Amino acid sequence: MNPDVEKHHEQLDWLRTSFPVYYDAPSRSFFLTRYADVRAYLTQPHWKDPGRAEPGTFLEKAGKPKNPERPEDDGSIGYLDNPKHERIRHPLATALYGRVAKSRPLVERVVAEKLDELASKRTFDVVTEYAMHVPLKTLALLIGVDEKDLPQFRKWAEACLKIFQTTRTVRENFAMNAANEAFSSYLDAAMADRRLRPREDLISDLVQAQAEGAAISDSEIRVNCISLVVAAIMTTSDLIGSAIWLFLTNPAELAKLEADPSLIRAAVEEALRLEPPIESEWRVASQDIEIGGCPIRRGQVVSGSLNAANRDPSVFPDPHKFDITREMHPHMSFGSGPHICLGAPLGRLEGQVAILRFFERFPSVHLAQPDALPRWRRLAFFRGLSELVVET
Amino acid sequence: MLEDAATKHMPLDWLRQNAPVFRDTSSGCFFLTRYADVRHLLTERHLKNSDLAEKGSFLDKAGRPVNPKRPHERDASMGYLDDPDHERIRRPIAQAFAKRFSICRPTVERIVAAHLDALATETVFDLVSAYSIPVPLKANALMIGVDEPDLDKFRDWTLDGFKMFQTERTDAETTAMNDAHEGFASYFERLIGERRGQPREDLVSDLLAAQASGVPITDQEIRSNCVSLIAASIMTTTDLISSTVWLLLHHPEELARLKDDPKLIGSAVEEALRVAPPVESEWRIMSRDLEIAGCPVHQGQVVAVSLLAANRDPSVFSDPHRFDISREQRPHVSFGGGEHICIGAPLGRLEAQLAVGAFFTRFPGATLAAPEALPKRRPTPYFPGLAELAIAVQR
Numbered sequence: 001m002n003p004d005v006e007k008h009h010e011q012l013d014w015l016r017t018s019f020p021v022y023y024d025a026p027s028r029s030f031f032l033t034r035y036a037d038v039r040a041y042l043t044q045p046h047w048k049d050p051g052r053a054e055p056g057t058f059l060e061k062a063g064k065p066k067n068p069e070r071p072e073d074d075g076s077i078g079y080l081d082n083p084k085h086e087r088i089r090h091p092l093a094t095a096l097y098g099r100v101a102k103s104r105p106l107v108e109r110v111v112a113e114k115l116d117e118l119a120s121k122r123t124f125d126v127v128t129e130y131a132m133h134v135p136l137k138t139l140a141l142l143i144g145v146d147e148k149d150l151p152q153f154r155k156w157a158e159a160c161l162k163i164f165q166t167t168r169t170v171r172e173n174f175a176m177n178a179a180n181e182a183f184s185s186y187l188d189a190a191m192a193d194r195r196l197r198p199r200e201d202l203i204s205d206l207v208q209a210q211a212e213g214a215a216i217s218d219s220e221i222r223v224n225c226i227s228l229v230v231a232a233i234m235t236t237s238d239l240i241g242s243a244i245w246l247f248l249t250n251p252a253e254l255a256k257l258e259a260d261p262s263l264i265r266a267a268v269e270e271a272l273r274l275e276p277p278i279e280s281e282w283r284v285a286s287q288d289i290e291i292g293g294c295p296i297r298r299g300q301v302v303s304g305s306l307n308a309a310n311r312d313p314s315v316f317p318d319p320h321k322f323d324i325t326r327e328m329h330p331h332m333s334f335g336s337g338p339h340i341c342l343g344a345p346l347g348r349l350e351g352q353v354a355i356l357r358f359f360e361r362f363p364s365v366h367l368a369q370p371d372a373l374p375r376w377r378r379l380a381f382f383r384g385l386s387e388l389v390v391e392t
Numbered sequence: 393m394l395e396d397a398a399t400k401h402m403p404l405d406w407l408r409q410n411a412p413v414f415r416d417t418s419s420g421c422f423f424l425t426r427y428a429d430v431r432h433l434l435t436e437r438h439l440k441n442s443d444l445a446e447k448g449s450f451l452d453k454a455g456r457p458v459n460p461k462r463p464h465e466r467d468a469s470m471g472y473l474d475d476p477d478h479e480r481i482r483r484p485i486a487q488a489f490a491k492r493f494s495i496c497r498p499t500v501e502r503i504v505a506a507h508l509d510a511l512a513t514e515t516v517f518d519l520v521s522a523y524s525i526p527v528p529l530k531a532n533a534l535m536i537g538v539d540e541p542d543l544d545k546f547r548d549w550t551l552d553g554f555k556m557f558q559t560e561r562t563d564a565e566t567t568a569m570n571d572a573h574e575g576f577a578s579y580f581e582r583l584i585g586e587r588r589g590q591p592r593e594d595l596v597s598d599l600l601a602a603q604a605s606g607v608p609i610t611d612q613e614i615r616s617n618c619v620s621l622i623a624a625s626i627m628t629t630t631d632l633i634s635s636t637v638w639l640l641l642h643h644p645e646e647l648a649r650l651k652d653d654p655k656l657i658g659s660a661v662e663e664a665l666r667v668a669p670p671v672e673s674e675w676r677i678m679s680r681d682l683e684i685a686g687c688p689v690h691q692g693q694v695v696a697v698s699l700l701a702a703n704r705d706p707s708v709f710s711d712p713h714r715f716d717i718s719r720e721q722r723p724h725v726s727f728g729g730g731e732h733i734c735i736g737a738p739l740g741r742l743e744a745q746l747a748v749g750a751f752f753t754r755f756p757g758a759t760l761a762a763p764e765a766l767p768k769r770r771p772t773p774y775f776p777g778l779a780e781l782a783i784a785v786q787r
Contacts, residue, residue, distance in 0.1 A: 112434075112729065116723065258483065363484075
């Protein structure tokens with residue numbers, strides 16, 4: 001394990017042993033590190049609307065992200081509670097899962113096209129030149145962005161991703177809002193177009209569902225398509241980058257995968273376990289409860305560390321080891337309960353194809369600087385490499 | 393655009409515009425000409441095993457090439473295999489190739505320099521036979537493991553073996569072709585035996601070492617793929633070197649830019665690859681029913697893709713028939729795409745860059761000996777490389 005990760009996990013291990021229900025005074029929230037606590041808490045129907053959080057918590061300060069141009073737009077399903085959450089999530093999930101079930105050829109193609117372009121390079125950055133492109137293009141085409149609008153879409157997506165920065169310059173803020181609005185208008189036009197001329201894409205599926213009586217409004221379709229893009233691109237890209245890094249630094253595991261490519265499913269789960277793209281998940285307690293003997297009041301914010309839960313030694317023996325043939329136990333990386341990651345099947349599919357094909361195409365690939373420390377991005381809640389330079 | 397305009401590009405441009413998914417009844421296959429369709433198809437993991445092709449298609453009629461001296465031997469070249477065999481065989485070859493490629497540059501430079509030295513006193517010569525053929529022949533054959541004294545024999549086998557791509561052959565040509573295939577096969581059979589006992593610094597030894605360490609690849613698979621690596625790499629790189637020189641001599645303003653800034657050699661070779669792909673088309677057998685641009689295509693049907701037409705699609709390359717060595721680079725499809733993408737692409741590129749760059753440095757006054765003459769091309773339909781290119785050197 002590398003020193004950076006070692007230090008990070010030393011702290012989490014210490015919390016898990018000594019303060020499994022830790023109250024973090026600055027953010028006024030609880031922080032859970034034991035697998036059983038994280039699993040149980042996230043599985044219960046606690047709240048996701050930041051407006052329900054106690055005054056003074058980080059959530060109450062942050063609030064729901066809003067497009068200032070569209071006051072009628074509510075938050076995406078990630079910020080909604082029942083009954084609204086279920087009403088919207090159901091048609092969205094039906095359409096998305098139907099699409100994902102048909103999208104393996106699309107993912108294969110997006111991956112192969114990128115690999116074809118990289119074939120002329122001896123050295124390149126996996127993160128910016130490969131991992132990022134796979135979810136960006138896949139998702140765009142799956143939703144229904146025209147191939148010719150992809151460069152534009154890429155700019156919007158990159159600007160929208162700034163939402164995850166804790167601080168933004170005035171310029172970044174302006175660019176983010178402008179991108180959000182431009183993408184919103186694009187989706188409005190696409191919905192109108194697909195009502196007349198349906199295609200093989202998610203927007204067509206959603207307007208079709210709406211026409212057949214699903215209770216989902218145009219505004220809700222629009223907001224959730226954007227949040228799908230925002231939530232999926234960086235996380236899937238991080239999964240691909242981290243998994244490739246794990247294999248390059250664990251050659252024995254790569255050898256296992258090469259000998260038996262069907263291990264790719266387990267390999268992606270193991271990479272997700274060790275390096276969850278999202279490090280923690282929060283809920284607002286919907287009632288007074290007790291976790292590990294600690295009383296928690298309704299309205300208090302509790303975060304579960306997916307990272308710490310995934311390395312709980314009582315669930316995963318030798319938890320810091322990357323072992324693609326370990327006896328599988330469900331990790332927490334997609335969260336749990338009613339808000340479990342909607343895009344998980346797509347992220348898994350993209351991860352499996354992107355990682356397997358990468359090592360098939362470049363069987364001699366290695367780190368350009370094997371002794372350098374990995375460069376992790378500095379962004380709260382999200383874990384991913386900012387750069388991973390390899391030689392083929 | 394020169395001489396190809398009327399015979400090649402006008403029909404392809406017409407097809408691209410009017411029948412981008414063209415059903416060619418004579419060959420029983422579809423023919424794609426739009427860039428986007430071609431790239432999609434190549435990257436969607438369709439099939440290459442010609443046994444699976446629709447009855448009546450040209451692939452079904454042609455079948456896999458068979459050496460009449462070894463009628464029961466299945467050609468195990470990667471180009472005819474699907475997964476899991478393709479992946480199993482391509483991996484160790486790609487690994488060995490990457491290792492050899494990473495150290496090959498000095499050797500290629502030495503071979504290029506030696507052939508330029510040999511031309512130093514000539515005033516008129518045929519670039520193809522004196523330079524474009526011997527440089528990749530020597531570099532690639534030595535990298536694979538052929539002994540230096542056997543190179544002349546290899547040259548004959550390569551040229552005779554290439555006749556398999558002609559649509560018509562005389563009886564003498566057929567005999568020479570079959571002898572060449574058997575020559576290659578028995579040569580590598582012997583070489584594999586020798587290198588197993590005494591490994592050297594070459595690709596065959598690397599593959600045998602991998603085999604000995606447990607990598608599942610048989611002797612026959614090593615042999616088949618060495619032959620196809622030779623066959624696929626030498627003539628294509630030869631054609632790339634000839635066509636790059638030919639294009640530059642026909643476009644003096646582009647040549648002048650290259651001479652001003654030798655770093656442009658990389659993009660000059662890419663541009664030559666784009667306008668004159670050594671292999672003009674590729675095919676796949678459909679792994680499932682699908683729709684291409686609204687046209688239903690069924691599993692098992694054969695779809696040919698025109699790399700030549702895709703590379704000149706005006707929606708991707710502006711002013712596509714213009715040879716412009718500093719145009720904004722977009723990936724051309726001259727190396728195919730997807731899991732079967734040309735494994736030798738990095739080597740072909742490097743050899744062409746070194747060979748063409750050094751040629752114009754050594755002979756800055758080189759011109760076409762017969763500037764008005766139409767180019768002489770080989771009679772092989774998908775590999776229309778120059779058969780001859782007379783160069784005059786002013787001193």
